[in-house]
Amino acid sequence: MTPQFEQRLAILRESLSKAGQDALLIFSLDNLRYLLNYSGEAAYGIVTQNALYLITDYRFIEQAQHECVNEQIDCQVICRDRDRQTLGAAINIVLKREQAHRILFESEHISVSMWQAICFDNQEMEFTCAPAMLESQRKIKDEWEVAQIRQAAAISDRALALLLPQLKLGVSEREMALELDYQMQRLGSEGISFTTILGFGARSALPHCIPSARQLQAGDLIVIDFGAVINGYRSDMTRSFVAGKADVRQQAMFDTVYAAQCAALASLHAGLAAHEADAAASAILKASEFAGYAGLGLGHGVGIKLHEQPFMGPHCRDVLQENYVVTIEPGIYIPGYGGIRLEDDVQITQEGYLSLSHAPKQFEVAI
């Protein structure tokens, strides 16, 4: 099983052709990774019907030649001397050589300043914004991509299992987050998927809680949201706990979130409008005593980027397709009191979904 670079390129070229355009300028490093296998920095891609180029400089040239020129990818790597040639001039040479004139560019991934400089050297070209062209294509994962996310998710599962016995009275959020990050990397994760969110007590209600010196107390709600990275692909999982025995309100919160997640998961299948999955969870949250505290949005695509298309909220116009990989993460957040969120990464199938994360959803942890 290998990444399907040929197929990715073929799909993009068909889109280019349909749009009546000669070339796409790629400025997103995530898209360069997806299309050309390039994982470095400071690089720019050009795709035409007949050729593939990567422009970089001496710092990344060895890496680019290794990653982008091989049996799978036939890219022409250009080493630009940044002291002597502008990026615009380097692009101009390629576009002229390829007789490309009508050019799409990734307008979401280039700054106004850089784009002005590029245009200065390319005044004869006809440029058109191409927002999210490859991002849209990236929604459907190939088998290899799903396998990477599955492996990242499995590492997260195992790291959490190693962490749970350490959740004892008096440990700090920061200690626990650091321990989790360390375990994921010992298990093979390339860094961490994002800054681990880990909150105790009232702090668990903060959607982006940055771990602090706050120490675990009996009865605290605990939210842990984290992920691993394998070959550039990310996982993203949340589990929520209570330190010791749950009281009635806490158990009701957990049961409501659990039911909302189950309802959303049960609704999933290729062909479902993403906002309908959101509505399935939302119906349960809104019918509960915690209606006023439900989080916004059900989840998001996950892959090379942590948050990518589709964004599964009530206004989402996307229809789920086979091999989308998305998070399903309903939550309840009561300011000053605490929060509960459950999140899994799932692969959409024709009939339903396959969960990529498998950590148990136990609520009470012995302290």
Add this chain to the structure above:
Amino acid sequence: MTPQFEQRLAILRESLSKAGQDALLIFSLDNLRYLLNYSGEAAYGIVTQNALYLITDYRFIEQAQHECVNEQIDCQVICRDRDRQTLGAAINIVLKREQAHRILFESEHISVSMWQAICFDNQEMEFTCAPAMLESQRKIKDEWEVAQIRQAAAISDRALALLLPQLKLGVSEREMALELDYQMQRLGSEGISFTTILGFGARSALPHCIPSARQLQAGDLIVIDFGAVINGYRSDMTRSFVAGKADVRQQAMFDTVYAAQCAALASLHAGLAAHEADAAASAILKASEFAGYAGLGLGHGVGIKLHEQPFMGPHCRDVLQENYVVTIEPGIYIPGYGGIRLEDDVQITQEGYLSLSHAPKQFEVAI
């Protein structure tokens, strides 16, 4: 000792006034941290002579009110409902309220797509690109900023001291990098300053070596380039070692880099052209037997960003000023053989410099 927000704002307002402009739109999160103490995401700043605004949304509103509305900073925080109001419309309301018409914007920190959308809602405004306005101001650090970098550098020093006894035959680059990252965070670092560069043997010649499974062998050169973060401020230090006894060539390489770094450090003082410090190191590297393998550029500013102004290369037009904080990092890189780099963070003073990093420059490590 506290961050000098009032002074930072006064300097910016003077620059605005000199430029004959009514307002600056800030799109860089680093600049929002510098000017408004904001450390979240998804926020945009507007500065006029009389007012300060931060536009964000429900996810970061609590954090923004906590960080940007207090005794030191008097910012008006706006919570935008992203489903009902475009960013351009929110900006337009503020600009009209403040009767601002001639507007500078951070053209290096906004994408073409986002800028087009903002302009659509602000057609009556007169916008002008303002590249690197705050970046230029950020070159001079106040006492509090220097103290943060010093503290981050001290953590790096201590973490390295804890790592060195673990550099034994057979350990992998990845294990050692993970251990170093873990120790820095245990010592109080907020995450890591950047992905730790750690290479053994021939891999030490890669300027951006990503730690791999390569195991330490006797006689390997070892390069470790890493840093800590305190209150958003970064340190950046490199030390180079040999596993066991150095041979004649290795010792000559180390002595050359050490002499080049000493020469550059000795040249430093407020008023020196940055390229002259580069030339001081370069003269020694070029006169050595390793002339063909010298790295490009001497160093860079360091602070909220890892790499910030000034960039100390042969083409740098900057003149060093008191309280710049820069790295001094000459190196020799022999492809297929190995590399050596020494890097310290230093504060420029009237008479010379103060080093913020203090890890010893021993070369041989017992394995």
